[in-house]
Amino acid sequence: MALSDLQIKGKRVLVRVDFNVPLDGNFEVQDDTRIRRALPTIKYLLDGGASVVLMSHLGRPKGVSPEFSLKHVVSKLEELLGKSVKFANDCVGDVALDITQRLKPGEVALLENLRFHPEEKEGDEFFAGQLAENGALYVNDAFGTAHRAHASTAIIARFFPVDKAFGLLLQGEIDALSKVMSDPASPLLAIIGGAKVSSKLAILENLVDKVDRLMIGGGMAYTFVLARGGNVGNSLVEEEMVSRALGILNKAEEKGVEVFLPLDSVVADSFSADANTQSCSTGEIPEGWMGLDIGPESAERFAEAVRTSKTILWNGPMGVFEFEKFSNGTFTVARALKEATDLGGYTLIGGGDSVAAINAAQLADKVSYVSTGGGAMLEYLEGKELPGISAMTE
Ligand code: AMP
Numbered sequence: 001m002a003l004s005d006l007q008i009k010g011k012r013v014l015v016r017v018d019f020n021v022p023l024d025g026n027f028e029v030q031d032d033t034r035i036r037r038a039l040p041t042i043k044y045l046l047d048g049g050a051s052v053v054l055m056s057h058l059g060r061p062k063g064v065s066p067e068f069s070l071k072h073v074v075s076k077l078e079e080l081l082g083k084s085v086k087f088a089n090d091c092v093g094d095v096a097l098d099i100t101q102r103l104k105p106g107e108v109a110l111l112e113n114l115r116f117h118p119e120e121k122e123g124d125e126f127f128a129g130q131l132a133e134n135g136a137l138y139v140n141d142a143f144g145t146a147h148r149a150h151a152s153t154a155i156i157a158r159f160f161p162v163d164k165a166f167g168l169l170l171q172g173e174i175d176a177l178s179k180v181m182s183d184p185a186s187p188l189l190a191i192i193g194g195a196k197v198s199s200k201l202a203i204l205e206n207l208v209d210k211v212d213r214l215m216i217g218g219g220m221a222y223t224f225v226l227a228r229g230g231n232v233g234n235s236l237v238e239e240e241m242v243s244r245a246l247g248i249l250n251k252a253e254e255k256g257v258e259v260f261l262p263l264d265s266v267v268a269d270s271f272s273a274d275a276n277t278q279s280c281s282t283g284e285i286p287e288g289w290m291g292l293d294i295g296p297e298s299a300e301r302f303a304e305a306v307r308t309s310k311t312i313l314w315n316g317p318m319g320v321f322e323f324e325k326f327s328n329g330t331f332t333v334a335r336a337l338k339e340a341t342d343l344g345g346y347t348l349i350g351g352g353d354s355v356a357a358i359n360a361a362q363l364a365d366k367v368s369y370v371s372t373g374g375g376a377m378l379e380y381l382e383g384k385e386l387p388g389i390s391a392m393t394e
Helices: 033-047 070-081 093-100 125-132 155-159 168-181 197-207 220-227 239-255 296-307 328-342 352-360 374-381 387-393
Strands: 012-016 051-055 085-088 108-111 137-140 164-166 188-192 213-216 258-260 264-268 277-281 290-294 311-315 346-349
Touching (some): 093 108, 155 387, 168 346, 168 387, 188 197, 197 239, 213 296, 296 328, 311 328
Parallel strands (some): 012 051, 188 311
Antiparallel strands (some): 264 277
16 A cells, blocks of 8 residues: 555554664764655654654664664654654553553654564564554555564564555655666666675576666676686685676576676775776786776776666676775766766666765765665565565555
């Protein structure tokens, strides 16, 4: 059900949000992006005359631990919402119900960290039922945990047979992903980079059936270059993944998918910001040198392919963009994504490091959609069903 189909006036709405924000040494919110992205749903509910009960996890606590308390986010939430927020020291039982059952329309409560109870991650049904007592309606707006079958993200949906809906953020994420995976304007280009070859091969194996163009950059690329028989020097490779990489390249050829691998690389004599560097052909990297960015020619070739594609998915940087010397490939691709968007293309960016890169390039508001979910997006792209999404439609 869509949020707009729920009768919310005068109701208590329990909302699973993703307030898993980074805190600094003084327990202040360091980056409030996730809180801000949840505001449209919260405001929609308040404006519609509902009261709002928010629940989330924060970090990976082992049992109750004050440093992971969600009370650390209350003042930031109050500041962003422009109203006071009641805080419940537990997410279930009388401590929670004393606050949530007395909420009046227009009021907001935040429950303590769900993961203070191990039952949350275990997907415990009794615990999910206790959580459910905090609301008359259930809204899931947490894309970041949609790939987990936890009590608050999936199991709880059973207690709201009809009175449940995706929040505006989660709905936006689903719409963005299905625009790319189910109904893309072609050519559809997927750009996959970063360092975790093994964890991204499953995505490439799924995408190769769907895309017109596949671009592989970052540390990922060297396993593919090795598979094609190139010399990659000391570049990052996962040798046990070479045969799967070859399988992807062969399948791409069979399917007529155009594959872009970096033809040149910026190589370094050590993994550091002030390493000595040179450009060379990606298949001829000297011993003792490692590829830390796609080379200038590849960056231009990649950018041109981005500009001439109509639907573009980007996950993973083209190089070690955290070091300025190796950031050109990533930022060139980021700028090309903006240009592709200006030309009417649909551009979706996801995964922590690509999001950090698009933010660093100050282009986050110049592309079509920036996803909030790293792991959830990766699993969706692998073709897996996400429990947090399927539980809502069962
Ligand atoms: P991932 O989490 O798989 O998206 O990987 C992101 C990380 O990959 C970033 O921190 C980059 O610095 C790193 N990375 C990108 N290109 C390379 C490369 N050529 N060699 C080693 N690490 C890289």
